Amino acid sequence: MSDLFSFNIKNRLAGSHARVGELLTPHGVLKTPVFIPVGTKATVKALTPEMVEEIGAQAVLANTYHLYLEPGDELIAKAGGLHSFMNWEKPIVTDSGGFQVFSLGAGLGEGVSKVSMKNKENIDKGRCTTSISTPVNINEDGVTFPSFRDGSLHTFTPERSVEIQQNLGADIFFAFDECTSPLAGYDYQKSAAERTHRWAGRCLERHRADKESFRKQLLFGVVQGGRFEDLRRWSARTLAEMSFSGFGIGGSFEKEDIETAVLWVVEELPEDKPRHLLGIGDPKDIFGAVENGIDMFDCVSPTRLGRNGTLYTHSGVINIRNGSFRADLSPVDEECDCYTCRNYSRAYLSHLYRSKEMLGPTLGSIHNLRFLISTVDRIRDSIEKGSFFEFKASFLSKYDKKTK
């Protein structure tokens, strides 16, 4: 870590791996554990940066693949980097495009997503306007994938991913990895992790080659290994020996594997570096992951659910579009302090969604993001006070009773 960064652990919770820390970046401090909203295309969908800030977000996460395709990382560099381009002066994290190796490749082909559930039905296919027919091609040098816009082919190498992310100029960025399907078998997971390790070395090397960006940007390596304990531990150990400033835990999971996979990895990673659980953000999963030593999260789920009408409440999620909320004049959640809950009723939101007014997704996203961020704030607080387990039990006893 350069002189512009530091990571300090302030508190630890006895009987667990949970900790409270501060990650200092050139654009401010991240108090960990932290939930980072996703703004893939340099915007947290449906929200202005002012809203995102008022919600209490400490950082946002954008995506290399999407921004490279449009409007192009060169343009963003010319604009002075992502912070200035998107008018967000707090910390920014960028993902490497590694997730798209999975989501546009095996994920699409197998119809599975980040977290797969056994016996899952209702697999979506054909939900995009541009049909992508060209398969993602992975080889030692890098990955060729189709543009989500027009299907044209583009190749990312680890070096290219780093260069793009240098142009984007986020405070923290990830090494280019191969995110694997949860359905992949042991041999494939192993060779994919080996390749991810080699790519990790190439990312580090390219990052080091640019002195200025090396000073201003932190590079995190990404642990893979699927659901196999020995692979996860070995992947974590391998990356831990490299000079990363922090670690992402990647891959897709079976729902029930998340906590254990995190625990295996955390036990192998150095204590003094931040750990980011990539793409996880279900409230229930967050409690388990924090307990097992995770410092950072990002997830599309609060904004995607919010846009689609599923809203978090302390007694479980509700679908605001259901007929039962049409005339319900109470707020989405009595205990929530967000802008939406302070000013609007369920009936009003129900009306907005039904009439497809764009304010609906906005208010829903505000609420879900605030719900999650304030929950993580309270988790942090409870770790400092030593009351984490009590908080977890009381939260989940209400939240989980209605949630599957």
Add this chain to the structure above:
RNA sequence: GCGUCGGUGGCAGAGCGGUCAAUUGCAGCGGACUGUAAAUCCGCCGUCUUCAAGACUACGGGGGUUCGAAUCCCUCCCGGCGCA
């Protein structure tokens, strides 16, 4: 009054002798969503039956023709338009 076109499921609107309980869209009801191909996608949507299978009632009303009608004929009712 005459002529003409039309009356189809909550709405709009296909169908014009069998493969029609009836295309499609909307509305309605429910579901899914975890490093965003996503303000998206999936399912249901005449009645009865727990599902399936099935049964029943159905294309303005009534009556016919036909093995068989939402589809053809007659008549009545209603609406649009034109002429008086």
